[in-house]
Amino acid sequence: MGTAKVSNSSSEGQNVSNYNETDVILNVYDLTPLNNYSYWVGFGIFHSGIEVHGKEYGFGAHDFPVSGVFEVEPKSCPGFIYRSSILLGRINMPYSEFREFIENVASEYHGDTYHLISKNCNHFTDDMAQRLIGRHIPGWVNRMARLGSLCSCLLPESLQVTKVKELPEYHEIEDGTESLSTATPGDSTEIDDTDQEKHLLSPKDGNSDIAFIKEAQS
Numbered sequence: 001m002g003t004a005k006v007s008n009s010s011s012e013g014q015n016v017s018n019y020n021e022t023d024v025i026l027n028v029y030d031l032t033p034l035n036n037y038s039y040w041v042g043f044g045i046f047h048s049g050i051e052v053h054g055k056e057y058g059f060g061a062h063d064f065p066v067s068g069v070f071e072v073e074p075k076s077c078p079g080f081i082y083r084s085s086i087l088l089g090r091i092n093m094p095y096s097e098f099r100e101f102i103e104n105v106a107s108e109y110h111g112d113t114y115h116l117i118s119k120n121c122n123h124f125t126d127d128m129a130q131r132l133i134g135r136h137i138p139g140w141v142n143r144m145a146r147l148g149s150l151c152s153c154l155l156p157e158s159l160q161v162t163k164v165k166e167l168p169e170y171h172e173i174e175d176g177t178e179s180l181s182t183a184t185p186g187d188s189t190e191i192d193d194t195d196q197e198k199h200l201l202s203p204k205d206g207n208s209d210i211a212f213i214k215e216a217q218s
């Protein structure tokens with residue numbers, strides 16, 4: 001009987017360990033169909049999100065000094081064309097610990113600090129990858145931003161700074177914590193429609209699949 005108890009305890013411990021383990025996956029999206037041609041010569045304009053514990057996390061722009069980090073279902077970020085997934089590694093981190101981690105990260109990525117060349121979605125996923133598994137995302141994912149940084153003074157403002165039209169709002173999610181969602185374009189009156197071409201992330205009207213992460217309180 002003593003042996004059986006040890007075996008059960010070991011099995012339970014293994015189950016807990018397996019539950020805490022999760023893949024860290026980079027999901028890459030095309031921003032333009034032209035990537036189908038430029039990709040093969042090492043160029044392209046991409047969006048990326050980092051998938052952990054069954055959710056995908058990205059970074060987008062808005063006009064407020066609050067979290068621009070959002071979560072969506074993996075491989076389904078609205079407004080982009082899914083291209084591929086890259087397994088970056090595997091970590092052993094309980095979901096509750098990861099949630100605290102992502103909320104702390106969110107405090108460093110406010111929506112109004114988004115910049116297409118110097119602080120975009122791919123800079124965010126690269127930072128996440130380094131913190132979680134100690135490695136960078138593939139260089140080709142953000143190559144255009146690095147090239148743009150060499151001649152950013154030549155880029156029009158509409159390409160240097162991008163915005164999301166939807167305004168962030170807090171709401172309750174399943175685990176009882178708060179996150180941010182985007183208001184519909186009809187509710188957004190503070191951003192002029194002439195800025196439409198600047199929008200990087202453009203959820204469809206009424207889309208509730210995007211939830212902005214509430215940043216940790218300092």
